[in-house]
Amino acid sequence: MRFEMSGLVLLTLIGSWLAPEASAQADGACDALDFDGVDDRVMVPYSASFPTEVFTVAAWIKAEIPRRRASIVARGEDNVSGNDPWKIILQTDGTFILMLEDANDVNATYSSGTFVADDDWHHVAATRQQSGAVATYVDGAPRASFSSSIVPSSANSQFLTIGCTHGIFGPPPPPPIPAWFFPGQIDEPAVWNRALTAQEIFGVHEQGVAPDSPGLIGHWNFNEGSGQAVLDSSPHANHGFLGANNNINGDSADPERIIVCVCQPCDANCDGLFNGGDIDAFFLALGDPAAWAAQYPGCEILCVADVNGDGSVNGGDIDPFFAALGQGSCP
Numbered sequence: 001m002r003f004e005m006s007g008l009v010l011l012t013l014i015g016s017w018l019a020p021e022a023s024a025q026a027d028g029a030c031d032a033l034d035f036d037g038v039d040d041r042v043m044v045p046y047s048a049s050f051p052t053e054v055f056t057v058a059a060w061i062k063a064e065i066p067r068r069r070a071s072i073v074a075r076g077e078d079n080v081s082g083n084d085p086w087k088i089i090l091q092t093d094g095t096f097i098l099m100l101e102d103a104n105d106v107n108a109t110y111s112s113g114t115f116v117a118d119d120d121w122h123h124v125a126a127t128r129q130q131s132g133a134v135a136t137y138v139d140g141a142p143r144a145s146f147s148s149s150i151v152p153s154s155a156n157s158q159f160l161t162i163g164c165t166h167g168i169f170g171p172p173p174p175p176p177i178p179a180w181f182f183p184g185q186i187d188e189p190a191v192w193n194r195a196l197t198a199q200e201i202f203g204v205h206e207q208g209v210a211p212d213s214p215g216l217i218g219h220w221n222f223n224e225g226s227g228q229a230v231l232d233s234s235p236h237a238n239h240g241f242l243g244a245n246n247n248i249n250g251d252s253a254d255p256e257r258i259i260v261c262v263c264q265p266c267d268a269n270c271d272g273l274f275n276g277g278d279i280d281a282f283f284l285a286l287g288d289p290a291a292w293a294a295q296y297p298g299c300e301i302l303c304v305a306d307v308n309g310d311g312s313v314n315g316g317d318i319d320p321f322f323a324a325l326g327q328g329s330c331p
Helices: 198-207 276-287 289-295 301-305 315-327
Strands: 002-005 008-011 031-036 042-044 055-064 070-075 086-090 096-101 107-111 118-128 133-138 141-147 160-162 165-167 177-179 183-192 216-219 240-242 256-259
Touching: 055 070, 055 086, 055 198, 070 165, 070 183, 086 118, 096 118, 096 133, 107 133, 107 141, 118 198, 133 198, 141 198, 160 183, 276 289, 276 301, 276 315, 289 301
Parallel strands: none
Antiparallel strands: 002 008, 031 183, 031 256, 042 160, 042 240, 055 118, 055 183, 070 086, 070 160, 086 096, 096 107, 118 133, 133 141, 165 177, 183 216
């Protein structure tokens, strides 16, 4: 769960503190990309692993109501078939939809029916099964389901894009151009080659995307910190890049790398969660601060381990740390 505080997003306690460490979030989980809604995008070169008829697509988004349709994750039109199999889009009414298109350029949209353009973080997801059953989800919960007769076109070799789509405007032969740019922030987009169950979607919302998740073909967590590369943590290594091209110096279409969460007290292993998985890291911070710093680079020891707020990490923090675990929240 994410919630807004002082303009930043806190990654907060998820589930019971007694649960073992289960999050797929890693160091750098506070990173996201900010898209200007003008030309910013992420490009992932075409791969035969991209799913067409059966898939799940998901992402965290934070945006206000867009002036026009804004594409979140898309397989847009290519310059051969002109077909775009699927995309998820933020609508001008503040809801998100799944759009499908078949080989005859017939398309259909399937709405979540849930307002998400409130400038707060929301997790959005959509699935399509082989039977044609389509479902949309917001914040881990099912929102709408449909029986679709549209079979997404497999005749497509376009880049997978994050923050825009590709479209042909006017009669052929004009090539497809980037369009429907997303104005806001996107994090943790992911794609599977199967339709996840409602329980699995809830798990992704609560715990993040596990690298060994069955059927995962792309997960871009945007945690690189710098540079043009956008790395895929799935086994398919569908790596992408910021902007319009892979120029090492970047270009005007690069979204901005940003930090979207604040220091979370008691999160001793700095994974964005406070639970039983922090106990070993907390005692390492107490006993060997240098070793703790080496294991958790970029974390502030006083932020996460000075539980009693006295300006130092020592034995006085032990009792309040375990009291906080028992309460499920840190002071």
